[in-house]
Amino acid sequence: MSKRSPVIISCALTGAADTRAKNPAVPASPQEIADQAINAAKAGASIVHIHVRDPETGKSSTKFAYYEEVVQRIRASRCDVLINLTTGPGTMLTVPTDAPFRVAPIPNAELMTPSERVAHVVKLRPDICSLDVATMSFGDAVFVNPANHLREMAAQIQACGVTMELEVFDFGHARLASHLIATGAIPKSAYFQLCMSVPWGAPATPTVLAEMQRLLPPGAHWSAFGVGPEQFPTVAVAAILGGHVRVGLEDNLYVAPGMLARDNAELVTKAARIVEDLGFQVATPDYARSTLLG
Numbered sequence: 397m398s399k400r401s402p403v404i405i406s407c408a409l410t411g412a413a414d415t416r417a418k419n420p421a422v423p424a425s426p427q428e429i430a431d432q433a434i435n436a437a438k439a440g441a442s443i444v445h446i447h448v449r450d451p452e453t454g455k456s457s458t459k460f461a462y463y464e465e466v467v468q469r470i471r472a473s474r475c476d477v478l479i480n481l482t483t484g485p486g487t488m489l490t491v492p493t494d495a496p497f498r499v500a501p502i503p504n505a506e507l508m509t510p511s512e513r514v515a516h517v518v519k520l521r522p523d524i525c526s527l528d529v530a531t532m533s534f535g536d537a538v539f540v541n542p543a544n545h546l547r548e549m550a551a552q553i554q555a556c557g558v559t560m561e562l563e564v565f566d567f568g569h570a571r572l573a574s575h576l577i578a579t580g581a582i583p584k585s586a587y588f589q590l591c592m593s594v595p596w597g598a599p600a601t602p603t604v605l606a607e608m609q610r611l612l613p614p615g616a617h618w619s620a621f622g623v624g625p626e627q628f629p630t631v632a633v634a635a636i637l638g639g640h641v642r643v644g645l646e647d648n649l650y651v652a653p654g655m656l657a658r659d660n661a662e663l664v665t666k667a668a669r670i671v672e673d674l675g676f677q678v679a680t681p682d683y684a685r686s687t688l689l690g
Contacts, residue, residue, distance in 0.1 A: 426448065431449065434475045439664040442616075443479075651663060
């Protein structure tokens with residue numbers, strides 16, 4: 397067995413994309429999301445990353461009551477998994493090709509202020525929340541996270557004692573996040589999530605992932621995930637490079653080629669098997685808590 401530190405598995409449960417029609421196992425209601433969080437923890441996940449959806453439509457939502465119910469259900473279960481709430485919604489723009497060039501939110505979405513994006517975090521005080529250090533083309537839309545918004549959000553997150561997970565999708569995002577840490581806008585306790593193969597971010601190749609890691613501050617804790625068919629290869633590469641890993645129905649709907657995952661726990665189980673087959677140990681929630689939260 398390798399003497400390296402245990403590998404923390406995060407599970408991204410549902411995401412914001414319109415994926416439920418492609419795989420009905422994607423959870424939508426607060427109860428479904430909470431139940432899958434608990435089962436993912438039983439399968440080996442130390443962290444669950446949470447978006448919420450409208451239970452009736454299955455579409456992405458930012459309604460506080462949904463976040464509150466998910467968090468309360470997980471806490472009431474006595475499950476010791478770390479709760480990681482997203483702050484990503486409210487950032488997607490579409491830009492028409494005809495004049496006048498007025499940007500607009502993507503359909504069924506609203507642009508949100510920095511304070512609106514972190515309001516549920518401030519109220520619910522999860523263990524962790526994401527902070528997307530990325531402005532980029534995201535499919536045909538634009539994902540917008542300007543540095544002044546990031547500084548304002550980071551200040552509010554830090555004030556309520558929540559650890560930040562910095563989601564970076566390309567080389568420049570890693571450099572910006574490192575700069576914000578160096579200048580004190582983001583605390584050194586933040587850790588990195590390297591988001592690979594998202595259109596149109598960095599590809600999930602071993603050389604690119606290794607270079608992304610090289611751009612992080614010395615000693616930074618980091619995790620990585622790949623989208624779609626890159627999910628499980630990225631688990632292996634990230635673990636070998638000394639990082640932690642993320643899987644889940646937010647990023648990938650299949651447990652094997654052509655085989656839809658039955659739930660998030662099935663994806664976590666496969667990730668745990670990969671980690672162990674490489675000779676590494678799967679981390680416990682207590683280890684993740686002491687490592688990432690201090």
